[in-house]
Amino acid sequence: MKTNIFPAIKLTLITLIFFGALYPAIVWGIAQLAPNHGHGEVVKANGKRYYANIGQAFTEDRFFNSRPSAVAYNAAGSGGSNKGPSNKEYLGIVQARIDTFLIHNPGIDKKDIPVELVTASGSGLDPDISPKAALVQVKRIAAARNTTEDKIRQIVNSNTEKPLLGMFGPEKVNVLNLNIALEKL
Template sequence: MKKYIIQSIRLTLVLIILLCVIYPLSIALAGKLAKGNGGGEKITQNGKTVGYALLGQSFTKPQYFWGRPSAVGYNAAGSAGSNKGPSNPDYLKEVQSRIDTLIKYNPGLKKADIPAEMVTASGSGLDPNISEQGAAIQIARVASARHLNPQKVKELVALNTLKPFMGVFGPSSVNVLKLNLALDNL
């Protein structure tokens, strides 16, 4: 019996050192080697931090591209989905309200042309990217609000489109914050 207790204590000590010291330190080191030194990839403009590349932000003015809705108000401390199912009446009202808003502010837009990510929140509520289609349906509104040629805005969207990893893994996407900053710099 004493033999098993000593082995159990040794195993516990080894696992404590491995899982409570070595593993966290290796993760912290990996973070320090990543972009942003483990603090996230900051986006700066004129020497001032305006956001983070991997965190969505709220844009509601007509002259900006709008991102994916957030169930948590873009609060990174409360990252979560809405936990409402597709048959929940409150959820359906929210989605219909988002559809109505998109149609109201994007003349000529049809309900069938709206991609799902523009009216549904992501699992984290912090998704910084939208699809190319999500950006395309907003080009006319943004160009009109900024008094720009729609072709110029379309070219800017193309320049800010992230292609799939290695050309095949995942869909193309557009980082909304980076696109809006590029618009401001025109």
């Protein structure tokens, strides 16, 4: 019995020290080398602080809409709906999002709505949309702000992030940064 218990206790203590103290200290140290020391991408606008790396709700017609969230944009607990494409409740939710989008964006065909504008991401906190998802909203925003569609398109184009090194990942637009740029018009 001694031959099994003492090695098990030693392994437990070594694992506890490594994963309870050393590993978190190493991760914390690496985070200190990151911009903003691992506290996220903080953006200040209108006297408030926002996190650009966490999705946020924008529902007014004068703003670009974010991707829907299954967790109501609560960063304390990220997660998806875990409902599959054959789930009737989920299909009803997506259809309601499509209907709402079409009401707020007249002249857009259902087939032209990018999927990320009616489905939540796996985390429910995705802060980015595709340039296509931003451009499909230009007409509504230009009308709500009494400006030209070209001005709104320029804002989208200037806020579009290219893939890392030109090949890793898709083009994307951060919705918070896009809406802050709109407010500066």
